[in-house]
Amino acid sequence: xxxxxxxPSVPVVSxxxxxxxxxxxxxxxxxQYQKLKVQGCPLGGVGAAATTDVDGTFExxxxxxxxxxxxxxxxxxxxxxxxxxxxxxNMVRIQEPR
Numbered sequence: 001x002x003x004x005x006x007x008p009s010v011p012v013v014s015x016x017x018x019x020x021x022x023x024x025x026x027x028x029x030x031x032q033y034q035k036l037k038v039q040g041c042p043l044g045g046v047g048a049a050a051t052t053d054v055d056g057t058f059e060x061x062x063x064x065x066x067x068x069x070x071x072x073x074x075x076x077x078x079x080x081x082x083x084x085x086x087x088x089x090n091m092v093r094i095q096e097p098r
Contacts, residue, residue: 019052022050026049026051026094029061029092054072054095055072058094062084075095080098081093
């Protein structure tokens with residue numbers, strides 16, 4: 001597959017590939033959250049992700065036992081987003097462009 005370049009070194013990706021990457025990010029976050037919660041260790045930083053279904057992603061992450069910092073809401077700047085805290089208290093935001 002040939003990729004178009006909008007900005008040097010930033011390839012345009014298909015929607016299916018983007019969804020796959022988002023799902024992988026959420027799955028890895030959930031797995032790391034559970035592992036580190038048991039160990040009592042910090043996640044090591046703040047994360048952010050964009051998704052096409054913030055409400056579904058919220059339900060999945062919340063079901064893992066992650067601490068909810070903000071339920072999904074529509075923001076005045078054009079996104080619907082939510083937030084969680086990792087075991088060390090760092091914020092992880094997930095947003096859906098509107």
